[in-house]
Amino acid sequence: MCSASGGIELSMQQTDSAARQAPALQCTQWLNCQQALTLADLRGQVVVVEAFQMLCPGCVQHSLPQAQRVHNYFHDLGVQVIGLHSVFEHHAAQTEVALRAFVHENRLQFPIAIDAVAESGALPLTMAVYGMQGTPTCVLIDRCGRRRAQHFGTVADLQLAAEITSLLLETDSA
Amino acid sequence: MCSASGGIELSMQQTDSAARQAPALQCTQWLNCQQALTLADLRGQVVVVEAFQMLCPGCVQHSLPQAQRVHNYFHDLGVQVIGLHSVFEHHAAQTEVALRAFVHENRLQFPIAIDAVAESGALPLTMAVYGMQGTPTCVLIDRCGRRRAQHFGTVADLQLAAEITSLLLETDSA
Amino acid sequence: MCSASGGIELSMQQTDSAARQAPALQCTQWLNCQQALTLADLRGQVVVVEAFQMLCPGCVQHSLPQAQRVHNYFHDLGVQVIGLHSVFEHHAAQTEVALRAFVHENRLQFPIAIDAVAESGALPLTMAVYGMQGTPTCVLIDRCGRRRAQHFGTVADLQLAAEITSLLLETDSA
Amino acid sequence: MCSASGGIELSMQQTDSAARQAPALQCTQWLNCQQALTLADLRGQVVVVEAFQMLCPGCVQHSLPQAQRVHNYFHDLGVQVIGLHSVFEHHAAQTEVALRAFVHENRLQFPIAIDAVAESGALPLTMAVYGMQGTPTCVLIDRCGRRRAQHFGTVADLQLAAEITSLLLETDSA
Numbered sequence: 001m002c003s004a005s006g007g008i009e010l011s012m013q014q015t016d017s018a019a020r021q022a023p024a025l026q027c028t029q030w031l032n033c034q035q036a037l038t039l040a041d042l043r044g045q046v047v048v049v050e051a052f053q054m055l056c057p058g059c060v061q062h063s064l065p066q067a068q069r070v071h072n073y074f075h076d077l078g079v080q081v082i083g084l085h086s087v088f089e090h091h092a093a094q095t096e097v098a099l100r101a102f103v104h105e106n107r108l109q110f111p112i113a114i115d116a117v118a119e120s121g122a123l124p125l126t127m128a129v130y131g132m133q134g135t136p137t138c139v140l141i142d143r144c145g146r147r148r149a150q151h152f153g154t155v156a157d158l159q160l161a162a163e164i165t166s167l168l169l170e171t172d173s174a
Numbered sequence: 175m176c177s178a179s180g181g182i183e184l185s186m187q188q189t190d191s192a193a194r195q196a197p198a199l200q201c202t203q204w205l206n207c208q209q210a211l212t213l214a215d216l217r218g219q220v221v222v223v224e225a226f227q228m229l230c231p232g233c234v235q236h237s238l239p240q241a242q243r244v245h246n247y248f249h250d251l252g253v254q255v256i257g258l259h260s261v262f263e264h265h266a267a268q269t270e271v272a273l274r275a276f277v278h279e280n281r282l283q284f285p286i287a288i289d290a291v292a293e294s295g296a297l298p299l300t301m302a303v304y305g306m307q308g309t310p311t312c313v314l315i316d317r318c319g320r321r322r323a324q325h326f327g328t329v330a331d332l333q334l335a336a337e338i339t340s341l342l343l344e345t346d347s348a
Numbered sequence: 349m350c351s352a353s354g355g356i357e358l359s360m361q362q363t364d365s366a367a368r369q370a371p372a373l374q375c376t377q378w379l380n381c382q383q384a385l386t387l388a389d390l391r392g393q394v395v396v397v398e399a400f401q402m403l404c405p406g407c408v409q410h411s412l413p414q415a416q417r418v419h420n421y422f423h424d425l426g427v428q429v430i431g432l433h434s435v436f437e438h439h440a441a442q443t444e445v446a447l448r449a450f451v452h453e454n455r456l457q458f459p460i461a462i463d464a465v466a467e468s469g470a471l472p473l474t475m476a477v478y479g480m481q482g483t484p485t486c487v488l489i490d491r492c493g494r495r496r497a498q499h500f501g502t503v504a505d506l507q508l509a510a511e512i513t514s515l516l517l518e519t520d521s522a
Numbered sequence: 523m524c525s526a527s528g529g530i531e532l533s534m535q536q537t538d539s540a541a542r543q544a545p546a547l548q549c550t551q552w553l554n555c556q557q558a559l560t561l562a563d564l565r566g567q568v569v570v571v572e573a574f575q576m577l578c579p580g581c582v583q584h585s586l587p588q589a590q591r592v593h594n595y596f597h598d599l600g601v602q603v604i605g606l607h608s609v610f611e612h613h614a615a616q617t618e619v620a621l622r623a624f625v626h627e628n629r630l631q632f633p634i635a636i637d638a639v640a641e642s643g644a645l646p647l648t649m650a651v652y653g654m655q656g657t658p659t660c661v662l663i664d665r666c667g668r669r670r671a672q673h674f675g676t677v678a679d680l681q682l683a684a685e686i687t688s689l690l691l692e693t694d695s696a
Contacts, residue, residue: 509683
């Protein structure tokens with residue numbers, strides 16, 4: 001039912017569905033939504049997780065406007081965009097209250113989660129378990145909850161839309 | 175074998191496959207390819223026809239760079255981009271020799287056809303039979319040769335890539 | 349010695365030099381410079397004060413990159429660019445520590461001052477005394493310390509450079 | 523009366539006013555103006571000559587939109603922008619009729635001259651006498667008819683406006 005045959009070749013082709021299950025999001029707060037979202041609850045939808053930091057210029061200039069465009073075009077087609085504020089530097093600056101102001105001023109309309117801070121001061125928990133190298137990082141999760149692509153840095157709209165669409169259409173063929 | 179179920183909803187959903195067959199291209203010259211392409215020969219591929227005029231600012235600024243990006247990303251996935259020079263004004267300026275210089279200077283790398291001039295001085299033949307309203311116009315033709323979408327004016331990369339990908343994946347499900 | 353005849357017509361033509369003296373900057377911190385700058389000390393230079401907030405999208409996208417370009421091109425010609433962080437909203441987010449991280453990440457290289465907070469929670473002091481309506485606001489101060497233009501919102505590079513150059517050349521004619 | 527002291531340092535500082543006199547424009551046609559312009563007739567104004575080719579991508583994307591912006595902002599301040607169509611390649615494509623269509627479609631509103639073709643098929647005459655290396659080239663001529671700067675390739679709006687303004691203000695000081 002959740003085969004991943006055909007479609008655009010993504011960076012993480014499934015070989016072992018159990019191993020490829022996307023790790024749970026470990027978040028402490030959610031903005032722009034009534035209650036916490038979980039990947040388990042989102043099963044059946046394609047999920048786009050855009051990890052960012054509010055003071056990361058590449059995120060502000062490229063990835064967050066792109067995430068908003070993806071939300072605008074794909075939301076009604078069955079795609080859930082989630083912003084993930086994964087702070088690994090400038091902790092005193094990139095606080096929750098600052099993030100809330102940032103989201104308001106930039107008119108971001110998709111749900112945004114705050115990645116859980118590690119006790120040791122290391123990478124935040126979701127960022128660490130996903131093995132992200134920095135921000136921006138865009139993760140694509142299929143309708144069956146498997147991580148299928150992970151892009152560090154910028155991705156062109158054409159490629160991102162092709163990959164999302166490919167995942168969207170998998171259930172039709174499975 | 176060529177059903178059009180599922181996928182992104184395109185602007186021209188098929189209801190009658192015979193009626194929806196994309197009209198043949200009626201061209202007098204081809205640039206950037208060894209011999210004339212026909213939609214019949216391209217059966218099995220998704221075809222993106224980008225109708226333009228070399229002196230149309232919207233084409234030069236938006237649609238032709240986009241067509242080149244589509245060619246770069248999608249060509250190896252089974253998509254044939256075709257530029258169609260559909261001159262309906264400024265005939266003395268937008269000549270074949272001028273087009274060849276334009277294509278060279280702008281480094282367009284996909285095949286480009288010159289739409290056949292009508293005897294009466296009306297719209298060029300392919301433009302007329304497709305009912306195009308002007309340039310730029312982007313036509314999407316599926317693997318079975320059916321016209322599935324036709325956009326007059328600019329289209330965002332996200333939408334165009336979603337539609338192309340949806341057509342690309344149809345044969346997998348049919 | 350400090351006449352303002354000739355030149356590009358600026359938005360605040362001088363009529364009464366005493367009245368037009370630019371109010372002193374009232375700042376609590378300076379970044380990117382060793383010690384506080386005062387308009388009195390800068391007499392003889394043209395001063396460009398770019399009032400901004402780090403969470404103001406128009407500032408981040410337009411005015412601060414423009415201020416950096418002005419700094420790059422005009423600094424050696426006798427122009428001092430000063431960023432003025434005039435926080436009138438989101439006070440808990442736009443803190444000094446956040447500003448320092450923002451300036452670092454965006455590689456701003458000109459001196460930046462923090463506008464003094466009013467006791468009453470009203471507009472910061474410099475913003476208030478200059479009668480600024482919001483951010484971004486760009487103020488031009490001539491070699492004699494007079495405020496000669498004040499632009500709320502975005503200004504094109506062509507106009508800004510023309511006005512700065514006009515002020516730069518006034519001492520030659522006075 | 524036409525000294526060139528003070529101001530922004532331009533690429534061609536005058537040392538010998540006779541030798542620096544800008545060569546006459548040698549043009550065969552004028553668009554967007556009732557009659558041919560001559561540098562002699564324009565004495566007293568600052569003249570910006572933007573040499574271009576209609577099929578030169580750098581001209582279409584950067585220099586001609588910039589020339590239009592310069593015209594819009596500076597015309598009423600005493601600056602005459604002149605487009606100079608200096609065709610040195612693709613002669614069969616970049617014809618007068620093609621240029622007229624191009625100017626119309628791109629809504630260029632400043633006077634445009636067609637550089638005279640050399641008999642030998644070499645560079646057009648104005649391009650040759652100015653020693654231009656290609657297109658785009660932007661030439662600045664002062665109120666006294668002297669060539670003061672010549673930029674091959676793109677120039678930033680800030681620099682171009684500073685140089686133009688500097689020339690504009692010279693008569694005030696001379």
